[in-house]
Amino acid sequence: MEYRMSQLQALLKLLEENNAAINEALVQDLHKPAFEAEVSETCLINNEIIVALNNLNTWMTDEYVTKNWATMLYTAYIRKDPFGVVLIIGPWNYPLSLLLIPLVGAIAAGNCSIVKPSEISKNTEKLVSDLLPRYLDPECFAVVCGGPQETTQLLENKFDYIFFTGSPNVGKIIMAAAAKHMTPITLELGGKNPCFIDNACDPVTTAKRVLWSHFFNAGQTCVSPDYVLCTKEMEEQLVLAMKETLEEFYGKDPKQSPDFARIINDRHFQRLKALLGSGTVAIGGDYDEKERYIAPTILVDVKETDPVMQEEIFGPILPFLTIEGPDEAIAFINQHERPLATFVFSPDSKVVDDVLQQTSSGVFWSNDGMMQMTLPSLPFGGIGTSGMGMQHGKFSFDTFSHHRAVLLRGLGMEGLNSIRYPPYTERNLRL
Ligand code: NAD
Numbered sequence: 001m002e003y004r005m006s007q008l009q010a011l012l013k014l015l016e017e018n019n020a021a022i023n024e025a026l027v028q029d030l031h032k033p034a035f036e037a038e039v040s041e042t043c044l045i046n047n048e049i050i051v052a053l054n055n056l057n058t059w060m061t062d063e064y065v066t067k068n069w070a071t072m073l074y075t076a077y078i079r080k081d082p083f084g085v086v087l088i089i090g091p092w093n094y095p096l097s098l099l100l101i102p103l104v105g106a107i108a109a110g111n112c113s114i115v116k117p118s119e120i121s122k123n124t125e126k127l128v129s130d131l132l133p134r135y136l137d138p139e140c141f142a143v144v145c146g147g148p149q150e151t152t153q154l155l156e157n158k159f160d161y162i163f164f165t166g167s168p169n170v171g172k173i174i175m176a177a178a179a180k181h182m183t184p185i186t187l188e189l190g191g192k193n194p195c196f197i198d199n200a201c202d203p204v205t206t207a208k209r210v211l212w213s214h215f216f217n218a219g220q221t222c223v224s225p226d227y228v229l230c231t232k233e234m235e236e237q238l239v240l241a242m243k244e245t246l247e248e249f250y251g252k253d254p255k256q257s258p259d260f261a262r263i264i265n266d267r268h269f270q271r272l273k274a275l276l277g278s279g280t281v282a283i284g285g286d287y288d289e290k291e292r293y294i295a296p297t298i299l300v301d302v303k304e305t306d307p308v309m310q311e312e313i314f315g316p317i318l319p320f321l322t323i324e325g326p327d328e329a330i331a332f333i334n335q336h337e338r339p340l341a342t343f344v345f346s347p348d349s350k351v352v353d354d355v356l357q358q359t360s361s362g363v364f365w366s367n368d369g370m371m372q373m374t375l376p377s378l379p380f381g382g383i384g385t386s387g388m389g390m391q392h393g394k395f396s397f398d399t400f401s402h403h404r405a406v407l408l409r410g411l412g413m414e415g416l417n418s419i420r421y422p423p424y425t426e427r428n429l430r431l
Helices: 004-015 019-030 034-062 096-109 122-135 148-154 166-180 205-220 232-248 266-275 326-334 351-356 391-399 414-420
Strands: 075-082 085-089 110-114 141-143 161-165 186-190 194-197 227-230 280-283 297-300 317-322 340-343 363-366 401-408
Touching: 004 019, 004 034, 004 096, 004 122, 034 085, 034 096, 034 391, 085 205, 096 110, 096 161, 096 391, 110 401, 122 414, 141 363, 148 166, 161 166, 161 363, 166 186, 194 205, 194 317, 194 326, 205 232, 205 317, 205 340, 227 232, 227 326, 232 280, 232 297, 232 317, 297 414, 326 351, 391 401
Parallel strands: 085 110, 085 161, 110 141, 161 186, 194 227, 194 340, 227 317, 297 317, 340 363
Antiparallel strands: 075 401, 280 297
16 A cells, blocks of 8 residues: 555645646646646645545555345455556646546555556657656556557557546557457446526526636547537527627627637647538637637527537537427537537426436536536546446445455355255255
């Protein structure tokens, strides 16, 4: 346990001593606002480390289980063994926290780890590959850099566990590579997260909460509300409220705001620019290719068949689709792949409960978004095409631990066994 704690402490120290360099790398990669960098990267990792340090002793303790009459003379417990060497592959949108939060779980559970940052967030990739070997035990922890080609080579090796965060398409490649070695995996993936807004909502409060969740990191968040479902009447009120809210958040020209991030690279910029052609632009819609800036954009008159509804948006574009009410919203959600997050905005707990009961998703949030990320006592993970497995707090520890069943008995009291040995007689059958 001391070794695991020392490595977790070292990770804390890495964050403390390199805060400025971390924030700078995130600015270089994503123009990430300082507040967003603090709360969604360093603070979240810190939080996970502190929870692990405070609970490691309890998590590691053997769990004694209840026994039945047949095993009364045995000792029965669950032992948490490390898997061995784990591979952690990260994405570019929260390039530090989505790499190091799983690493906290892997260290806590006693594994050696190879971490593979995203090559797309190249400044953070470089920082991680410089810093980790200086703080963590190089005998046990290593960083491998590179893109698809290098990762393909890496995946030819036999790992004892693979933890992947990224897109569903690459998730399939990871799963196929893991299958060759029968390696267990966690896949933290993405998809289109529906956000149903009920007619009874206060448009101003709702606009603030939805827009903060959506435009945080310029919409490049796996748990961002991907599209809004509401009635035409509600849409009109929300668009008015959202116009005011966006001005409050980012001023008259969001491009000048220090609080609005940029698109990660040219490929994603071009992809998003093409999506601006869906429906009608109600707010925003402008862009600057040189800066990879896309204005916070609201699209209305969007149809299910439009390009913006065919893929996870992962950018600062929020389309509205109109429906008649909660039943139609539930039916719409159920016609699509199971999302990572489902959002419901309504003051009526019956409406919230109806959507909760009648749909399926990795996580479910009402009247807010993203705050779960601060709460390691809830499991975080997808379902179906949005992923498998879970993380945060003890869920990360369990993910990276093999729960080994242990049943121990001495050699005494052999006479009692005669009732289960052949030749079987009437006496055996009466057992
Ligand atoms: P991505 O799948 O393109 O890349 C993720 C990682 O896989 C990177 O490290 C990359 O180098 C590697 N990779 C890419 N192509 C590969 C290949 N052919 N073979 C092997 N490895 C390969 O994802 P991304 O663009 O970095 O991130 C965006 C996606 O991640 C979105 O779908 C988003 O929803 C999802 N995501 C999910 C979570 C979550 O916690 N569920 C968090 C963040 C992002």
